[in-house]
Amino acid sequence: MLRRIRRAWRSRAARRFFSNRLAAVGLVIILLYAAVGLAVLGADAVKALGERTGWFDLTRYKLLDMLTVERADEVVGPYEMRGMGLKNTPEERLRFVRTYLDEFDRATAPRVRDKEAAVARIRYGQRHAADLPPAELRKIVKEAEKLYGEVAQSDDLDADPEMLPKLEELEALTATLFAPLTGVDRVIQGYMLSLGTDRQGRSIMGRAVYSIKVAIQIGLVVAVISVLLGSLIGAAAAFFGGWVDHVVVWLYSTLSSLPDLVLLGVLVFMFTGSIFDDVTRPYLSLVPIYAAMCLTFWIGPCRVVRGEVMKIKQLEYVQAATAIGFGRLTILLRHALPNTVHLMFINFSLLFIAAIKNEVVLSFLGLGVKVGPSWGRMIQESTQQVINGFFWQIGAATVFMFVLVLAFNIVSDALQDAFDPKHVG
Amino acid sequence: MWAYIIRRLLYSIPVYLGIILIVMAALRVNDPVNAYLGKNASPETVALKRQAMGLDEPFIVQYGRFVVRVATLNFGDPTSTDPRERFESWKYEGQPVGRKLAEAIGPSLSLTVPAMILSTLVSIIVGLLSAYFRGTLLDRSLMFLVVLGMSVSVLVFIILGQKFGGFWLPERLGVPLFASSGYEPWVKWGEGPLGLPRVSLGTWAHYCLLPVLIYVVVAMGYDSRFYRAVMVEETGRDYITTAVAKGATKKKIMFVHMLKNAMIPIITRVMITLPFLIAGSILLEYQFRIPGMGKLIIDAIREKDFPIIQTFTAVFAAVFILSNILTDVLYALVDPRVRLS
Numbered sequence: 001m002l003r004r005i006r007r008a009w010r011s012r013a014a015r016r017f018f019s020n021r022l023a024a025v026g027l028v029i030i031l032l033y034a035a036v037g038l039a040v041l042g043a044d045a046v047k048a049l050g051e052r053t054g055w056f057d058l059t060r061y062k063l064l065d066m067l068t069v070e071r072a073d074e075v076v077g078p079y080e081m082r083g084m085g086l087k088n089t090p091e092e093r094l095r096f097v098r099t100y101l102d103e104f105d106r107a108t109a110p111r112v113r114d115k116e117a118a119v120a121r122i123r124y125g126q127r128h129a130a131d132l133p134p135a136e137l138r139k140i141v142k143e144a145e146k147l148y149g150e151v152a153q154s155d156d157l158d159a160d161p162e163m164l165p166k167l168e169e170l171e172a173l174t175a176t177l178f179a180p181l182t183g184v185d186r187v188i189q190g191y192m193l194s195l196g197t198d199r200q201g202r203s204i205m206g207r208a209v210y211s212i213k214v215a216i217q218i219g220l221v222v223a224v225i226s227v228l229l230g231s232l233i234g235a236a237a238a239f240f241g242g243w244v245d246h247v248v249v250w251l252y253s254t255l256s257s258l259p260d261l262v263l264l265g266v267l268v269f270m271f272t273g274s275i276f277d278d279v280t281r282p283y284l285s286l287v288p289i290y291a292a293m294c295l296t297f298w299i300g301p302c303r304v305v306r307g308e309v310m311k312i313k314q315l316e317y318v319q320a321a322t323a324i325g326f327g328r329l330t331i332l333l334r335h336a337l338p339n340t341v342h343l344m345f346i347n348f349s350l351l352f353i354a355a356i357k358n359e360v361v362l363s364f365l366g367l368g369v370k371v372g373p374s375w376g377r378m379i380q381e382s383t384q385q386v387i388n389g390f391f392w393q394i395g396a397a398t399v400f401m402f403v404l405v406l407a408f409n410i411v412s413d414a415l416q417d418a419f420d421p422k423h424v425g
Numbered sequence: 426m427w428a429y430i431i432r433r434l435l436y437s438i439p440v441y442l443g444i445i446l447i448v449m450a451a452l453r454v455n456d457p458v459n460a461y462l463g464k465n466a467s468p469e470t471v472a473l474k475r476q477a478m479g480l481d482e483p484f485i486v487q488y489g490r491f492v493v494r495v496a497t498l499n500f501g502d503p504t505s506t507d508p509r510e511r512f513e514s515w516k517y518e519g520q521p522v523g524r525k526l527a528e529a530i531g532p533s534l535s536l537t538v539p540a541m542i543l544s545t546l547v548s549i550i551v552g553l554l555s556a557y558f559r560g561t562l563l564d565r566s567l568m569f570l571v572v573l574g575m576s577v578s579v580l581v582f583i584i585l586g587q588k589f590g591g592f593w594l595p596e597r598l599g600v601p602l603f604a605s606s607g608y609e610p611w612v613k614w615g616e617g618p619l620g621l622p623r624v625s626l627g628t629w630a631h632y633c634l635l636p637v638l639i640y641v642v643v644a645m646g647y648d649s650r651f652y653r654a655v656m657v658e659e660t661g662r663d664y665i666t667t668a669v670a671k672g673a674t675k676k677k678i679m680f681v682h683m684l685k686n687a688m689i690p691i692i693t694r695v696m697i698t699l700p701f702l703i704a705g706s707i708l709l710e711y712q713f714r715i716p717g718m719g720k721l722i723i724d725a726i727r728e729k730d731f732p733i734i735q736t737f738t739a740v741f742a743a744v745f746i747l748s749n750i751l752t753d754v755l756y757a758l759v760d761p762r763v764r765l766s
Binding site: 250251254257258261265266268269271272273274361364366367379382413 | 439440441443444447448451452454455456459460572573575576577578579580581584585587588592605707708711712722723726727729734737738741742745746749
């Protein structure tokens with residue numbers, strides 16, 4: 001096995017692939033994404049394990065905990081904050097202050113019985129209420145309300161130079177309601193707010209990073225299953241010929257006479273109302289997507305491998321193997337299939353891209369990922385924001401996806417050139 | 426020729442029956458009535474719905490009925506008293522599926538036909554240019570741009586295009602240039618002089634031009650890369666060497682000799698995207714709220730409108746198969762070497 005890998009590493013095609021510097025960069029990017037995806041997957045798994053067994057509590061290890069889905073779904077600030085340390089417009093900053101004041105006002109209102117607990121419940125990501133008695137906090141809120149009233153009177157905050165210092169003062173006053181952030185907490189809060197917040201005040205960065213895992217998971221599962229399934233079926237069809245071939249060809253020409261998106265939609269519909277469509281079972285919610293995509297995408301590798309095995313069947317070494325007396329299955333698995341591995345690789349990277357892109361499209365149409373973040377959901381949620389001129393969410397989802405898909409596009413082009421130079425298109 | 430076409434048609438019947446079989450089976454894996462009505466529906470309502478759709482019959486009977494329906498193109502008769510004959514959409518009660526289908530074809534075509542023609546022309550030109558200037562800075566930067574464009578999700582083009590074309594630009598210019606969404610029929614049958622249809626290109630441009638342009642930008646990436654590869658492959662052929670030896674100019678070789686010979690892959694490519702004409706740029710229709718077939722089927726899947734899903738998929742498949750046959754016939758017309766034996 002090791003010798004085989006070393007031989008493959010030294011082969012001409014592999015050298016040709018790695019001599020393409022762009023492709024090497026693409027590969028490194030893909031590995032980076034995979035590493036992040038793995039970290040997110042690990043964090044989720046460890047957290048679930050900790051909760052199940054009660055052995056440990058991941059929330060204490062904050063740097064790992066920040067990658068989990070709970071943190072990605074958590075409110076970390078007022079909605080539609082800008083990222084990268086950019087300031088929002090004065091109107092929006094006033095709105096942020098309003099959000100905080102309302103929150104504290106509600107928690108310390110006279111009719112609330114357990115004010116301590118209500119205040120303790122106030123959380124924006126890592127930020128929580130200052131360590132003051134509720135009465136003290138209420139005093140600060142009242143004071144800030146007065147200032148707020150003055151600032152809010154201005155019709156146009158931008159054009160009013162007097163008001164800006166007042167707004168800053170108000171912000172500083174509001175900040176005293178929260179406990180100061182220190183150490184890791186500060187780093188994490190900075191990371192969470194680094195790309196701003198979405199419509200519900202959740203961290204765009206946290207969601208975009210979590211979506212890496214979702215995308216890679218879908219890409220990997222779909223590409224591996226459909227390539228293996230397609231190649232096996234295609235090879236079998238070519239090798240055995242006769243009615244097997246007829247059935248396979250009929251099956252894939254039948255399935256491919258529907259546009260991909262329609263076929264995917266119908267296959268997803270197949271699962272509506274089943275246990276896979278149940279919000280209480282989030283771990284099953286991706287199964288319809290996997291199934292729909294695998295049933296749609298196995299056709300590509302099947303066609304290609306079938307054609308290649310048809311060719312290989314006529315070659316001398318297959319005839320030699322037959323003459324020696326190997327069985328047909330042995331010849332198929334030991335001699336024919338290994339010689340289509342390069343096609344499988346190329347198809348794998350093509351299908352990986354297709355899966356990621358289709359996930360985004362399906363989620364956008366409301367047929368894909370239903371639980372937890374994904375780039376498709378982020379784009380879908382951002383359509384209204386884009387019209388209002390807020391581009392952080394669509395920008396983040398697009399850039400994260402763009403880099404990964406571009407890397408895969410480059411790598412699959414290089415694979416194509418290295419292993420299959422005669423291919424067109 | 427006719428014998429060939431008929432043979433192809435006959436051969437595609439099993440494929441078509443197969444797709445209907447698979448789709449019908451897939452749609453019944455989960456009870457469509459339950460999916461539509463939810464868990465809280467009373468058994469009587471469920472039974473009534475099931476009966477109205479003929480879902481209480483054995484699968485083979487349903488299959489036979491639906492095949493007959495497709496073969497006779499009878500997707501519901503609104504005047505009938507038998508609910509099974511009315512074949513109504515579940516979401517739009519009182520409207521036979523056939524009427525929804527007829528209503529949706531127009532908007533779909535007025536978006537996709539111009540999109541198709543324009544994008545093919547633009548992509549061929551870009552592909553030719555790229556191949557003509559192969560290896561130069563122009564070629565490389567064009568192809569680099571194309572790969573960049575391909576790596577961005579289609580949705581981003583659509584959403585940003587809608588924002589800038591539909592909201593930002595009209596606001597800037599002060600003229601309602603493009604609609605941000607919506608659709609109005611732009612051909613009014615029998616309203617013009619002499620009973621001719623009245624055509625209003627302005628209305629069309631208002632609602633459809635922006636999606637068409639977005640489609641061209643998106644499709645250009647995929648198509649021009651392909652056309653370039655085709656052209657580059659043709660440059661290695663012997664007839665090019667012959668033409669060069671005879672002293673033909675590079676331009677002439679490119680646009681006369683090569684373009685003609687590259688017609689086969691080009692036709693294949695165009696025909697492959699033909700079914701798209703009907704399936705529509707589903708996403709464009711969806712985002713711009715153009716009531717075409719693409720938007721209708723996505724809405725139907727979301728609303729679990731079973732009769733529409735089943736019928737529309739059958740129609741899509743039929744269009745696809747017909748366009749495949751058309752492709753082969755066109756081959757024969759373009760390339761005399763293709764014998765129709």
